[in-house]
Amino acid sequence: MSDQITYPDVVNFAVPFFIAAILIELTWIVLKRRGGRYETRDALTSLIMGAGNVASGIALGFIAWGFFLVLWELTPLDLGTSAWVVLLCFVLDDLRYYWVHRFGHRIRWVWASHVNHHSSQHYNLTTALRQTWTGTFTFMMVVRAPLILLGFHPAMVLFCGGLNLIYQFWIHTEAIGKTPRWFEAVMNTPSHHRVHHGRNARYLDANYAGVFIVWDKLFGTFVPEQEHEKPDYGLVHNLGTFNPLRVAFHEWLSIFRDVTRPGLSLRDRLGYAFAPPGWSHDGSRGMTPEIKACHLARHPEDRDTPGFE
Amino acid sequence: MPLSILLPMVVIGVAGIAVLLHVMGLSQPRRFADADEARAAWDREFPEIPANAATLCHDGSAALIATDEGPGVVWPMGADSTARRIDHARIERTTDGLILRLPDFTAPRIRLRLDGDETTEWLDRLEQSA
Numbered sequence: 001m002s003d004q005i006t007y008p009d010v011v012n013f014a015v016p017f018f019i020a021a022i023l024i025e026l027t028w029i030v031l032k033r034r035g036g037r038y039e040t041r042d043a044l045t046s047l048i049m050g051a052g053n054v055a056s057g058i059a060l061g062f063i064a065w066g067f068f069l070v071l072w073e074l075t076p077l078d079l080g081t082s083a084w085v086v087l088l089c090f091v092l093d094d095l096r097y098y099w100v101h102r103f104g105h106r107i108r109w110v111w112a113s114h115v116n117h118h119s120s121q122h123y124n125l126t127t128a129l130r131q132t133w134t135g136t137f138t139f140m141m142v143v144r145a146p147l148i149l150l151g152f153h154p155a156m157v158l159f160c161g162g163l164n165l166i167y168q169f170w171i172h173t174e175a176i177g178k179t180p181r182w183f184e185a186v187m188n189t190p191s192h193h194r195v196h197h198g199r200n201a202r203y204l205d206a207n208y209a210g211v212f213i214v215w216d217k218l219f220g221t222f223v224p225e226q227e228h229e230k231p232d233y234g235l236v237h238n239l240g241t242f243n244p245l246r247v248a249f250h251e252w253l254s255i256f257r258d259v260t261r262p263g264l265s266l267r268d269r270l271g272y273a274f275a276p277p278g279w280s281h282d283g284s285r286g287m288t289p290e291i292k293a294c295h296l297a298r299h300p301e302d303r304d305t306p307g308f309e
Numbered sequence: 310m311p312l313s314i315l316l317p318m319v320v321i322g323v324a325g326i327a328v329l330l331h332v333m334g335l336s337q338p339r340r341f342a343d344a345d346e347a348r349a350a351w352d353r354e355f356p357e358i359p360a361n362a363a364t365l366c367h368d369g370s371a372a373l374i375a376t377d378e379g380p381g382v383v384w385p386m387g388a389d390s391t392a393r394r395i396d397h398a399r400i401e402r403t404t405d406g407l408i409l410r411l412p413d414f415t416a417p418r419i420r421l422r423l424d425g426d427e428t429t430e431w432l433d434r435l436e437q438s439a
């Protein structure tokens with residue numbers, strides 16, 4: 001019976017809402033002359049990345065879906081479809097999102113897919129739609145396996161994942177400063193997620209949350225937005241192209257080039273694929289701890305402040 | 310959602326927003342006001358390689374950076390900027406400046422609009438290090 005349950009493909013249904021919200025944000029920025037910036041080519045690239053993400057979901061979605069159905073066949077558990085189960089599924093799937101996102105920044109193989117979400121130097125609602133085309137190849141669908149084995153139906157899990165993404169849309173804005181204290185304490189907000197998009201040494205590898213910021217507080221990755229330090233959006237090494245194909249695939253190519261360099265040990269090759277971004281066999285590049293240390297060498301006054309503790 | 314609805318909605322939405330932004334004048338590329346601004350743009354990308362000097366081109370659309378580790382260029386990325394060290398570049402002289410081709414998948418081609426004297430000077434300095 002519950003094998004036939006269907007949930008709406010929420011992300012697709014949200015498209016008209018996304019377009020309307022972008023137009024509203026843009027109007028707000030133009031009228032108020034504050035609250036963010038838009039630039040044509042940047043926004044166009046973000047939107048094309050978003051459209052390509054939907055297309056890749058249609059083309060490759062069957063791989064993850066097939067994997068989930070196999071797990072669903074295997075598990076003897078079925079929690080049913082009551083509202084409480086859906087709610088619990090949403091919360092646990094958000095925990096799943098936190099870890100997938102954290103892996104997305106700490107494992108180069110997963111970063112190769114996620115990097116494009118961070119490749120814009122802008123931070124507006126179009127940035128939210130700058131999504132990966134290559135998520136399937138990260139195999140991060142395995143992180144959802146426990147949920148399905150616990151008896152949450154695959155369709156419900158995907159439904160909750162879709163709602164999670166839709167929630168994250170509205171937080172990609174500079175038009176909203178801070179929300180009420182209780183909301184900032186529990187939920188992911190524009191302020192918390194601006195930090196996540198910051199390339200400032202202070203803000204690197206912080207605030208991985210999807211919906212609930214409590215995961216970052218629990219696992220020690222929370223950094224609050226500092227009044228005196230505005231996030232500088234983009235990558236540690238910003239791209240020099242708006243070409244969506246280059247945006248989508250550059251880090252995969254870069255992994256390939258590093259892994260196939262002559263004269264490396266197997267361990268080095270694995271490091272280039274799976275160590276944190278910035279890892280190198282000879283230490284010639286910088287990972288987050290080195291970037292933070294370099295910053296502190298030049299700005300010792302920042303020692304023991306948020307992001308440098 | 311059927312593709313027959315989703316596809317036109319996405320195409321019209323994306324194209325509509327892009328045209329709207331362009332008509333609103335939001336396609337203006339960044340211009341560096343002075344050499345200090347160009348240096349700051351360099352420092353933002355390469356804090357570990359200090360800029361010794363920045364030479365801004367006549368219209369402020371790019372700057373040649375001198376460092377202890379060789380030359381670099383900063384140039385606009387839309388309303389923002391990016392920077393690269395210039396080594397192993399293929400440099401081509403055009404009627405209105407230079408085209409640098411880098412073995413870098415994320416910045417394969419940098420087009421520099423320079424006047425005649427600038428073109429000669431920049432080419433000289435870039436080739437010295439090549």
Ligand SMILES: [Zn+2]
Nearest residue numbers: 101105114117
């Ligand atoms: Zn991220």
Ligand SMILES: [Zn+2]
Nearest residue numbers: 117128172193
């Ligand atoms: Zn984001």
